[in-house]
Amino acid sequence: MAHNHDGKDKQVHFVGDSRVARRNEKMVPKDYSEFPGKTEAFFPNFLLKEWMVAVVVLVGFMALVMAHEPPLGEQADPTNTGFLPVPDWYFLFLYELLKFKWASGPFVVIGTVVVPGLLFGGLLLAPWLDRGKERRPVKRPVSTGIALLSLLAIVVLTWVAWDEHEKQLASQPKGDSEDAKIVHPEDPAYEIYKNNACVNCHGQKLEGLQGPSLRGIGDAYTTEDILKIINEGKGQMPAGMFQGTEEEKRQLAEWLANQDPPEEKESQQ
Known part of the structure; x- marks a missing residue:
């Protein structure tokens, strides 16, 4: 036990024989009543609000999923030689990337592992690689430039892949194209x-x-x-x-x- 040095006669208790002051007050969230509408405790107030918003969004999303039938294609037929496989739109840029000579054939590991690994790995490690305090894009030319180039490459490759797929469908014989579907298949x-x-x-x-x-x-x-x-x-x-x-x-x-x-x-x- 000792007295403090702020001029007031207040006893200070230490932990054992150390010089660490003992604190008896409980660790409770601060009272934010003096700042109405400006701030609040993260747990449980703020977290509860976020959770309720997430529930509403999830329920709305599930309602849309159940209200609309999935856009399924035709039944798989291994004998249909006119079928042109194409991945979902969010993988189209990787699909087009594999058509380049430097990313296919003996170098296919570049298009399937190296380039996607750099892209997604860089996105995952961005908080640790770019640790600057500046948050304005114009003040972060390297990070901003890489992000814009990556986005531009994804958009261009996606558009090229889809355009090429449409041209392939248009060049097919009528008997094998999507236009020559069976008449009255429900008969x-x-x-x-x-x-x-x-x-x-x-x-x-x-x-x-x-x-x-x-x-x-x-x-x-x-x-x-x-x-x-x-x-x-x-x-x-x-x-x-x-x-x-x-x-x-x-x-x-x-x-x-x-x-x-x-x-x-x-x-x-």
Whole structure:
């Protein structure tokens, strides 16, 4: 025990025989009532507000997810040679990066590990690499310049990749492009087609495998012509391949007769 040196007769208690003053007051958050509306305790006041905002945002996001169907593409078909795979938009710049000679082939590790590692590693380590006190972008030319160049490279590579993909789709034959989709796929005749031997030669999507493509067949054959081919065969297709009733046979022939090319459908409309 000792007396302080501020001129007041106040006892000071030390911890054991050390010179560390003992503090008996409790560590409690400060009373911010004298600063109304300007500040508040981080826990639990501020944290509770942030948590409530996060809950509202999450509930709204989940409501949108459940209200809209996911934009799924067509069912995967390994026999569809006309399908052009493309990653999601946020990976398009990496997809385009792998097309450069210095980032593909024997140097593929540069495009798959080195460049992405530098990009995401630099972003992760930014708080430790750039420890300057200045926060204005104009006062941080190195960090700002690297960030702008990275952003510009991502935007340009994404645009180039998407533009190239659109050109590839446009250059495809009509029979293999997205424009030549099956007409009336919800028709029960499509299930009859898939459940018969027709699908083995003409493909799941009428694209043609061992036999010719049936896309646009309605432009060349009528229902009666198709019925005759089913009954009598044609070329390498023997007669009697269809296994079903006469009603199903006619239903299939009428459905195939409606498989006109996209150009014909547009002109009829």
